[in-house]
Amino acid sequence: MSVPTGITRATLLKDLRLEWRSKDAINSMLFFSLLVVVVFSFSFDPSAEESRQIAGGLIWVAFLFAAVVALNQTWAREIRNQVLDAYRVSPAPANSLFIAKTLGNFIFVSVLEALMTPLFIAFYRLRALGPVWQLLLVAVLGTWALVVNGTFFAAMSLRTRSREIMLPLLLFPISIPAILAMVQSTTAILNGEGARFWIVLLVTYDLVFTTVCLLLFETVLNAE
């Protein structure tokens, strides 16, 4: 196996193992996700007809909050143990670390989404009029869009004051086209309409931003 993929796999497995053993972050995140869904249900009356029409948007805003909270602790462990400095002097390519972190975040956020979705479906009595596999595709593409940029900006925020607020501050404006696409496609599929344009937009967005983040991550990691 080539070195970069080996490092990616090792880093990812390490993160997953550490997370599984301590279950700190995952437990608090799961509870946070539940809270978000409940608060939304009180704020946007689930029995009202209008709420069902904006459910697509509500779900993604909830996912966005959960993603930000998850992303903020992306590099927390690394900072505590000066791992990043070790990484900088090692000959390992920075990209491997980035992909590992992004995949880890993706898995993490997907778990949270998997928990929140049934709750939303139950509370808002959602029914998908369109094909469910399309909803899953949108979920995967949308989550990746948030997570790839989020992991990148989380690394950037490390070098700033007010680290926790910097991440959403940087992430939200650039994510707006993707968020629009996620929400519109989800709403369209739930209502049985076509979402082709939005899905294509998401695929393009994911490709472009994944590539650019990979190209620029080394620069950000080594910025001195």
Added chain:
Amino acid sequence: MKRAFPILGILTALLLSYALYMALIGAPTEQTMGNVQRIFYYHVPSAWTAFILFFVNFGASVFYLIKRQPAADIVALVSAEVGVVFCTVVLVTGPIWARPVWGIWWTWDMRLTSTLVLWLIYVSYLFLRRFSSGGQTPLLAAALAVLGALCVPFVYFSIWFFRTQHPQPVMGGGGSIDPRMLHVLLINWLAFSCFSFLVCWSRYRLERLQRDVDQAHALESLLDPRGRVR
């Protein structure tokens, strides 16, 4: 070089005055909207100027990523700041125009919405520059600028499609423009472009001076009162 600045300043002031005269008096009055339409001559050139400045920011950031020249970093900072100023003008004059014409302050119209997202992206860029420390700022900012600039086509595409699905009143009207109005529009654009250049130049000189002073301070703290390294 130093003498060019006051001369250009006076020329720009004259051009701006002429452009203002043309906008208020020289240009023909629009049929449906009346005098309020004249806001157009300030709203649109400000938008174009902002876009050009953001493009300069993109170019300077890419240049910095490749060559690591401090001057490029200063150009990136300056163009983003002045771009945000002009973008703010667009976002403020837009609603002032919309209110008497459509009775509402904001319509999520395609152009105004895209401009708002652009403003948000570059304001976040300025926040990153302010909140990051010292040596890393130029590189981090340049990376963010590249991501932001790449986002722009997505912003326009997504909002365009969104608007075709959920149509709203279009500000500034579509369709063809009276050649006399186009003439006044271009004059105002030229005037504001010259103005933005001078503002950028001033800001550039300020930033250059600021960095020199910061360096002098840093040097002072390194050396003891007798000029020897501490």
Added chain:
Amino acid sequence: MRGNGYLFAAYAITWIIHIVYLGTIVSRYSRLKREIEELKKSGVRSQT
């Protein structure tokens, strides 16, 4: 005639925004000039 009020407001606020920004540049510039004077003075002292 109400339209003219909006027209005036739009033009006025455009220039207010620009003048405020230029004002920040000018005030930072004069503050820097003062700092440079102080640096020069302390610089002279360290050379004696």
